[in-house]
Amino acid sequence: MLDQTDIRILEELINNGRITMKELGKKVHLTGQAAASRVIKLEEYGVIEGYTIKLNQVKAGYAIHAFINIYTKSMDHNPFLTFLEKQRQFIMNNYKISGDGCYLLECRFPSNNELDVFLTQLNQYVNYKLTIVIKKSNEA
Incomplete structure (x- = not known):
């Protein structure tokens, strides 16, 4: 094509x-x-789906970049997904995955305090494993 x-x-x-x-x-x-x-x-044809900007997360006030592996507690994922809808300001991407976990969240937070509140609330719906980004490599 x-x-x-x-x-x-x-x-x-x-x-x-x-x-x-x-x-x-x-x-x-x-x-x-x-x-x-x-x-x-x-x-x-849908090859180009849209246009976007590349945001400097730190300069935009989001100092913490995190990946969170999600392990669901039940077969009903709707409560978890509803929770995420209410937390959109922190969620960059939500991937449904196979392998280690059920979902992989890419998130951003202004501070450790907001991250802690988010994780405390998240734990009501799922178990998780947190990975914090130290530095993004410029190499592809």
């Missing part, structure tokens, strides 16, 4: 989602209008 030009367009948009269509066209050897048409088609 994707040709080499589409792949190049996606690479450029991943690197800079705010690039103008004219500049994108130059980088992939198309006119700005042709690049814009391809981007629209990629959106319509």
Whole structure:
């Protein structure tokens, strides 16, 4: 479905989602209008689902970055998932997984106090294993 030009367009948009269509066209050897048409088609096909920003969590006030392996206590996960909906400001990603645990949460917290409150409430629904991020490596 994707040709080499589409792949190049996606690479450029991943690197800079705010690039103008004219500049994108130059980088992939198309006119700005042709690049814009391809981007629209990629959106319509669902290849591009949306656009976002990359947030510096620490500068935004979230000093603690944590991964939490979730081990459910019952077959009914709805109480846990409802709890998470109420805690959206702390949840970056919630992955349903196989392997070690049932879910993997990626979370952010302003301080240890908020993390402690969250974990105390979380423990009413599930068991967990906490991992705190010390530093993100710049290597991919």
